[in-house]
């Protein structure tokens with residue numbers, strides 16, 4: 001199957017910087033507020049945002065079966081629910097409209113004024129209404145590191161880990177777009193050596209370097225999704241910072257898993273890069289270390305080579321890159337995660353979000369959390385401004401970036417940026 005929107009030889013009449021994450025082969029989807037305060041669904045080529053609602057009203061999508069208001073919405077959920085055939089047709093058409101060889105919109109000044117925006121004229125919103133959010137735990141390196149620290153280095157992986165894509169149900173109410181600051185959470189923790197818990201600001205606030213995939217309506221109650229069909233129901237991916245409070249987590253997570261340590265905020269990048277756009281970057285995943293049950297056995301390449309990095313920017317200082325990892329390190333891939341999630345008949349809907357779990361590589365410079373990078377804070381890292389970090393400090397900004405690159409084509413996700421503010425002060429607000 002050829003996805004024509006991915007044609008590596010196509011160029012756009014819109015300007016695209018050489019190292020842009022958003023060439024005409026990307027065509028991601030997002031939601032933004034325009035300079036006129038109108039909310040719309042859009043895409044991006046280079047540093048130009050494109051109002052798809054306006055394009056549709058001007059007739060540029062004629063011939064594709066779309067409802068009139070499909071792009072005039074504050075979320076992508078309905079568009080995603082239209083299914084893969086529609087996503088493909090729309091991406092193909094956008095590629096044609098902005099192709100260097102097509103002068104229809106290029107030469108229509110009036111239309112361009114309505115449709116095109118500079119990035120500083122728009123405000124990105126959360127791209128989907130996330131109905132349900134699930135977070136997996138699918139990096140073997142991460143699970144091994146955490147198991148070594150929290151339990152026993154000899155038996156770091158739980159007996160189920162090599163058989164099940166382990167996950168838990170998260171909370172969608174605290175999923176936020178890039179750029180929204182968060183407050184340091186408060187909660188219970190058990191200080192080392194203490195017999196009773198204390199209450200206060202978390203001292204161990206951490207990021208988790210993750211990616212998340214967004215699904216379409218996939219199945220009815222009771223109906224499992226076969227592993228080799230799972231990708232049909234994956235719309236696309238975002239960068240995902242699953243904020244965590246390690247001291248709260250350590251005290252609360254037994255026996256039911258993470259709770260308040262994980263649900264105070266999770267930040268996502270605003271442009272959803274479609275699975276179609278990532279097609280050229282497929283790679284084989286890690287070989288199973290133990291035989292997997294048949295509903296988890298897949299054919300073909302289902303991992304993706306996505307280079308990831310994390311930077312921390314202290315207040316009024318330059319950023320320091322603290323980790324470089326890759327999505328391809330994941331032991332369990334998205335298809336296995338979705339097959340497992342639905343094997344009991346659990347329905348998955350349009351706009352659901354599935355986090356990968358922290359993505360760590362083999363070496364400390366590729367670990368996906370401060371917990372691992374500084375080994376519980378035992379090995380602080382040095383920042384460019386001379387300061388040291390064990391975990392995230394007040395006013396630090398955490399930035400995740402990701403992109404794929406092959407044969408001269410680069411498809412990226414931009415970034416997700418979040419500043420950590422001090423504990424919420426209700427008095428100050430009044």
Ligand code: MN
Pocket residue numbers: 135208210242355357358
């Ligand atoms: Mn997580």
